[in-house]
Amino acid sequence: MSEDRRLEVLRAIVEDYVQTREPVGSRVLVERHALGVSPATIRNDMAALEEGGFIAQPHTSAGRVPTDKGYRLFVDRLSTVKALSSPEKRAIQVFLEDAVDLDDVVDRSVRLLAQLTQQVAVVQYPSLRRSALRHLELVPVGDTRLLVVIITDTGRVEQRTLELTSAVPEQVVHELRARLNVAVAGRRLADARAPLEEIVHAFGVVEQPLVTSVITVVEDALAEESEERIVMAGTANLARSGTDFTQTIRPVLEALEEQVVLLRLLTEMAEDSAGVTVRIGRETQHAGLAETSIVAAGYGADGETVARIGSLGPTRMDYAGTIASVRAVARYLSRILAS
Known part of the structure; x- marks a missing residue:
C-alpha cells in the first residue's frame, strides 16, 4: 500500500465520519470518493490502517472510525485549511471593531468563535505579567x-x-x-x-x-496570579454532540468548570507553538477531556503573544474549519489590541 493512497483513504474516512457520525465502510468510500482503486484494494488499505492503529472498528460488522492517532496524522498532513468567505471575514471585523473596551472585546470574541465553530470557545484573558x-x-x-x-x-x-x-x-x-x-x-x-x-x-x-x-x-x-483566567461560551453546543461521547458529557463539563485545567492546557500549547496548535483526545492529558480536541492560537499586540484563544469539541470535529475560524478570530483580535 502506498503512503499517499493510505493518507487519501484515511482523509476520506475522517471527512465522512465527521459529516455523518457513522462508521465508514469500504463501499461508501468507493461511492463517495474517486480513489481510483478497486473496493478490494480499499479494504486492504483499511486493514493496514487498522493494524497501524489509525482507524478502529467500533463493533462487529461495522465500518471504521478514526482513532486519536488517525486524527493526529490527518491534522499533521492537513494541506489545506478552509478559507473563510469574504462576508464571514467582514462580519468578524465589524463585530469585533464595535467593542468598547477589552472586556467587551474578549466577550465578543468568545461568543463569535462559539457561533462559528458550534463548539465551546475559550479565550484566555490577557495576562498582566505578559503585557507591557x-x-x-x-x-x-x-x-x-x-x-x-x-x-x-x-x-x-x-x-x-x-x-x-x-x-x-x-x-x-x-x-x-x-x-x-x-x-x-x-x-x-x-x-x-x-x-x-x-x-x-x-x-x-x-x-x-x-x-x-x-x-x-x-x-x-x-x-497577582488571580488575573490568570479564561472566558468561555458555547458550552451548550456540547449537548448537540452527545452521541460523540461513549458515556456522557459530564466528565467534559466537569473539566471545563475547573478553569485551572484549561489554563494549564493553553499554557502548554503556547509552549508548543506561537501559531495554531491542536491537542487531540488523550493528548490533553486530562481524563475528562479524553474524548475532546482543542484547537488554539495565540493573540496579542505588536507581534507579541499575550494569551490564547481556542475551540474545544469532540474529537470528531471539522478540524480544517475549526483551525480556520480560530486563526481568523485570533488575527482580528490581535489587530484590535494593536490599534
Missing part, C-alpha cells in the same frame, strides 16, 4: 485615598485603592505620576521592577513612604 505597561494614572480620592490605575498595551485596566495615613500632597502625586510613566511605559513587569525601585530615591525622605506604597501596589497588582 502603557500608562499609570494616580487619582486622589478624598484627602487620604489614592486611586492607582494601571493600563496595559492590550487595553486591560486594573485599579487599586491606596489608603494613606495623611493627606495626599498634590504636587508629589503629579511628579510621581510623571516619573512613573517615563520609567515604565512600554515595559513588561520583569523589566519594570528596577526602574520602579530607582524612582524612590528621586524623592525626599518625607515623600518616600508614599512613593514606596504606590510602587508596591503597582508591583503587587502586576504579579
Whole structure:
C-alpha cells in the first residue's frame, strides 16, 4: 500500500465520519470518493490502517472510525485549511471593531468563535505579567485615598485603592505620576521592577513612604496570579454532540468548570507553538477531556503573544474549519489590541 493512497483513504474516512457520525465502510468510500482503486484494494488499505492503529472498528460488522492517532496524522498532513468567505471575514471585523473596551472585546470574541465553530470557545484573558505597561494614572480620592490605575498595551485596566495615613500632597502625586510613566511605559513587569525601585530615591525622605506604597501596589497588582483566567461560551453546543461521547458529557463539563485545567492546557500549547496548535483526545492529558480536541492560537499586540484563544469539541470535529475560524478570530483580535 502506498503512503499517499493510505493518507487519501484515511482523509476520506475522517471527512465522512465527521459529516455523518457513522462508521465508514469500504463501499461508501468507493461511492463517495474517486480513489481510483478497486473496493478490494480499499479494504486492504483499511486493514493496514487498522493494524497501524489509525482507524478502529467500533463493533462487529461495522465500518471504521478514526482513532486519536488517525486524527493526529490527518491534522499533521492537513494541506489545506478552509478559507473563510469574504462576508464571514467582514462580519468578524465589524463585530469585533464595535467593542468598547477589552472586556467587551474578549466577550465578543468568545461568543463569535462559539457561533462559528458550534463548539465551546475559550479565550484566555490577557495576562498582566505578559503585557507591557502603557500608562499609570494616580487619582486622589478624598484627602487620604489614592486611586492607582494601571493600563496595559492590550487595553486591560486594573485599579487599586491606596489608603494613606495623611493627606495626599498634590504636587508629589503629579511628579510621581510623571516619573512613573517615563520609567515604565512600554515595559513588561520583569523589566519594570528596577526602574520602579530607582524612582524612590528621586524623592525626599518625607515623600518616600508614599512613593514606596504606590510602587508596591503597582508591583503587587502586576504579579497577582488571580488575573490568570479564561472566558468561555458555547458550552451548550456540547449537548448537540452527545452521541460523540461513549458515556456522557459530564466528565467534559466537569473539566471545563475547573478553569485551572484549561489554563494549564493553553499554557502548554503556547509552549508548543506561537501559531495554531491542536491537542487531540488523550493528548490533553486530562481524563475528562479524553474524548475532546482543542484547537488554539495565540493573540496579542505588536507581534507579541499575550494569551490564547481556542475551540474545544469532540474529537470528531471539522478540524480544517475549526483551525480556520480560530486563526481568523485570533488575527482580528490581535489587530484590535494593536490599534
